[in-house]
Amino acid sequence: MSLSVPSTPQKYQEPIIGEEHCGVKLRDSAEEERRRREQFPLPMLIRASANPPFVRLVLPSCCSINDHCSYLLITQKRLIIYNGNEAAIVCRSKIAQMAYEIVASKELPTSAIRVEIANDDQKTECHFWRLLKRDEADTKIEKENLLSECCGGVETSEEDQIFEVMANGTTKILSEGKAPEIAMFDRAKVLVFYFISEIYVWVGSEANKSLIENAMNFARSLGLPNVRAKRIVCQNDHSSTMEWTILRRISEGIVDTLFKYKFSNWPNNSKRRKSLSQRPKSVSSVPCEAKSIAKISSEKSLIRETAAKMSEQSPNGSGELRLEDNILRPDEKNVFTEALRIYESVGEQLKEKGQRRKGLVEFEADKCYVIEWEYRIERTGIRKLDGSAAAQRECGRRRKCFFYWLGPRSTPAEQSRCALALREKDTELCEHIRVEAGKEAPMLLHILDGLIVWGTGSNVLCVIGSSGNCYLAQEMRFPVKFRSQGIYLRICDGSIECLRGEQCPDALLESSKALAKKIAEAEGLKWTGEVAHLGEDIAKPREWTKAPKMFRFRDNEFWEMNTAHPQANFTFTQKELRDCVVVDQGKHLWLWADNEQPIATFVLKVAFLYWYGEEFAFEKSVGKASDATAHLINGGTEPDEFKALFAEWEEEGNEVREGEQKKHSAEEKLTEVIAERTKHRSADELRRRELPAGCDTKHLEQYLSEAEFVRVFGISREQFDTLPRWRQLSMKKEAGLF
Numbered sequence: 001m002s003l004s005v006p007s008t009p010q011k012y013q014e015p016i017i018g019e020e021h022c023g024v025k026l027r028d029s030a031e032e033e034r035r036r037r038e039q040f041p042l043p044m045l046i047r048a049s050a051n052p053p054f055v056r057l058v059l060p061s062c063c064s065i066n067d068h069c070s071y072l073l074i075t076q077k078r079l080i081i082y083n084g085n086e087a088a089i090v091c092r093s094k095i096a097q098m099a100y101e102i103v104a105s106k107e108l109p110t111s112a113i114r115v116e117i118a119n120d121d122q123k124t125e126c127h128f129w130r131l132l133k134r135d136e137a138d139t140k141i142e143k144e145n146l147l148s149e150c151c152g153g154v155e156t157s158e159e160d161q162i163f164e165v166m167a168n169g170t171t172k173i174l175s176e177g178k179a180p181e182i183a184m185f186d187r188a189k190v191l192v193f194y195f196i197s198e199i200y201v202w203v204g205s206e207a208n209k210s211l212i213e214n215a216m217n218f219a220r221s222l223g224l225p226n227v228r229a230k231r232i233v234c235q236n237d238h239s240s241t242m243e244w245t246i247l248r249r250i251s252e253g254i255v256d257t258l259f260k261y262k263f264s265n266w267p268n269n270s271k272r273r274k275s276l277s278q279r280p281k282s283v284s285s286v287p288c289e290a291k292s293i294a295k296i297s298s299e300k301s302l303i304r305e306t307a308a309k310m311s312e313q314s315p316n317g318s319g320e321l322r323l324e325d326n327i328l329r330p331d332e333k334n335v336f337t338e339a340l341r342i343y344e345s346v347g348e349q350l351k352e353k354g355q356r357r358k359g360l361v362e363f364e365a366d367k368c369y370v371i372e373w374e375y376r377i378e379r380t381g382i383r384k385l386d387g388s389a390a391a392q393r394e395c396g397r398r399r400k401c402f403f404y405w406l407g408p409r410s411t412p413a414e415q416s417r418c419a420l421a422l423r424e425k426d427t428e429l430c431e432h433i434r435v436e437a438g439k440e441a442p443m444l445l446h447i448l449d450g451l452i453v454w455g456t457g458s459n460v461l462c463v464i465g466s467s468g469n470c471y472l473a474q475e476m477r478f479p480v481k482f483r484s485q486g487i488y489l490r491i492c493d494g495s496i497e498c499l500r501g502e503q504c505p506d507a508l509l510e511s512s513k514a515l516a517k518k519i520a521e522a523e524g525l526k527w528t529g530e531v532a533h534l535g536e537d538i539a540k541p542r543e544w545t546k547a548p549k550m551f552r553f554r555d556n557e558f559w560e561m562n563t564a565h566p567q568a569n570f571t572f573t574q575k576e577l578r579d580c581v582v583v584d585q586g587k588h589l590w591l592w593a594d595n596e597q598p599i600a601t602f603v604l605k606v607a608f609l610y611w612y613g614e615e616f617a618f619e620k621s622v623g624k625a626s627d628a629t630a631h632l633i634n635g636g637t638e639p640d641e642f643k644a645l646f647a648e649w650e651e652e653g654n655e656v657r658e659g660e661q662k663k664h665s666a667e668e669k670l671t672e673v674i675a676e677r678t679k680h681r682s683a684d685e686l687r688r689r690e691l692p693a694g695c696d697t698k699h700l701e702q703y704l705s706e707a708e709f710v711r712v713f714g715i716s717r718e719q720f721d722t723l724p725r726w727r728q729l730s731m732k733k734e735a736g737l738f
Contacts, residue, residue, distance in 0.1 A: 365455025465568030
């Protein structure tokens with residue numbers, strides 16, 4: 001058994017001028033390398049098992065290998081990964097992550113600069129088995145015939161123990177047969193972690209140093225494991241020692257690669273970033289710290305440019321799909337489906353679904369699915385040498401792509417497992433397309449001949465969008481709240497009926513009838529073909545004309561959120577409301593913001609120009625004070641007319657406290673808010689910071705009138721803008737406006 005202890009500090013050596021290295025004896029690199037090799041006896045074989053994932057050092061022999069685990073073999077010059085055929089994805093990822101950290105940290109005595117995978121290369125696999133003392137001629141033996149006394153997903157053992165060294169020289173068991181947790185660490189304690197083949201003595205920064213020797217002696221006494229422990233690490237019973245094991249002393253704050261992977265909750269140093277559904281597109285290259293001399297003009301140009309981009313015709317609704325540099329549309333006549341297979345993600349495996357009922361594709365809301373599409377694109381317009389049209393023949397190679405559909409109620413862990421399972425299945429490295437529920441491209445719906453999403457048990461389907469057979473319908477949650485622009489299919493008492501709102505588009509009605517007929521044939525339900533109208537107790541949007549467009553803002557950047565379907569009555573979901581969102585529903589404009597921060601003045605000016613077609617000026621806003629077509633709302637105080645723009649609205653988690661409710665009114669007119677935000681104020685008000693939320697406190701001088709500006713600074717605003725930045729800041733500090 002190897003032992004790792006800090007080297008004893010050398011005495012101070014007085015430098016002597018004129019001698020080599022000033023007479024100071026340098027550290028011997030060869031000696032340091034020798035000590036490292038003593039700490040970690042090579043070769044080392046590390047096993048990662050599942051349920052729960054646990055990493056353990058085992059005997060470097062072929063008898064340690066089984067099909068349910070992943071392994072890392074560490075030699076002086078190579079790092080080799082071997083994955084069993086039945087190894088779980090969590091085992092594969094854990095052992096790969098450890099291997100790359102070993103290469104980066106150079107902690108272990110290996111000079112390997114890359115990681116090799118034995119499963120991908122026959123020569124590497126032969127070398128792997130040769131190092132484990134298995135004949136190269138036997139490498140083709142079936143994996144089931146391997147010696148695997150530790151078969152299956154090996155968990156933490158009852159032999160694993162964690163001890164605390166007490167002041168009286170005794171030890172106390174803190175944990176037994178369980179995976180360790182970082183909550184056990186205490187800077188005033190000395191702990192001994194016993195993992196059979198690995199023993200670690202952890203010393204806190206404030207621990208009594210007299211306990212360390214007792215801890216080391218106790219750790220050495222644990223070095224001879226019993227028969228059961230030997231079997232866990234694949235050691236022969238007749239052997240009395242385990243020379244390949246390690247014993248290390250670790251001080252608090254030192255990160256040891258092998259040690260930290262024993263913990264399931266070891267903290268990650270990387271910070272999590274807030275993810276965006278789309279990468280925002282910048283509308284200007286003006287830097288944030290622009291010079292004051294060009295600040296006003298650059299801000300105005302940025303406002304005009306942003307409003308112009310918002311007014312451009314939206315590219316949504318084309319329904320095109322880009323695959324292998326080809327643009328595919330639902331109406332293409334030269335695209336042929338050769339095969340279509342749908343798989344359900346079950347754990348870490350993909351299970352193929354059975355035959356579709358009457359051509360219906362039905363998904364569950366809490367699951368993930370993979371769609372394998374094999375297609376062929378024929379060339380059109382082929383002519384003979386004489387210029388005449390050639391007879392149409394079957395041509396074009398078979399192509400393949402995968403869509404992985406993520407259910408609206410599926411967890412992030414299930415979504416990750418689905419993506420990893422698809423990666424394991426796709427050996428041809430085809431194109432993978434991620435599809436969120438409700439954002440299915442029309443081309444995908446055309447391939448599936450429509451999609452139904454079940455999962456709530458209400459038996460009420462809302463038809464979100466449709467174009468011929470390309471329908472998209474989802475089951476509503478309890479309690480069902482109907483919308484006036486919606487169309488619904490309700491299954492009740494052995495029959496199916498169609499319910500239509502008064503503002504529902506006619507195009508959705510015909511497709512909904514066709515869908516109702518399909519469901520009736522598949523379920524054996526009664527369908528009369530009649531359409532009933534919804535009652536009066538339904539949610540109605542304010543002045544509904546069309547499905548809304550949405551723009552998301554963050555600072556001075558914006559991006560338009562793409563809708564999934566060209567003919568949709570509900571284009572977006574509630575979960576897409578975050579940051580600051582501008583919603584244009586045709587005859588009404590909503591500016592939505594969460595409760596964390598108010599809407600920026602820049603966004604207000606852009607929305608004013610976009611909606612009214614002219615730049616904001618205080619005298620113009622007074623004339624538009626009575627206009628009630630543009631409003632600001634805050635998260636948690638949305639009016640019912642705004643909620644009606646979405647197919648469903650979940651109140652849970654969006655409620656605000658009474659204090660916040662009073663602070664933010666349900667609706668505020670855009671003209672009133674922007675006028676209050678930009679009106680002129682006296683210097684005393686600015687010094688007391690008596691400003692509404694959202695005002696720019698970094699440029700308080702912009703709220704001064706021309707006369708007040710000259711009185712405070714002694715120069716005009718134009719002269720002030722021509723001054724260098726340092727001079728402007730100095731004058732603002734003297735005036736108390738910094």
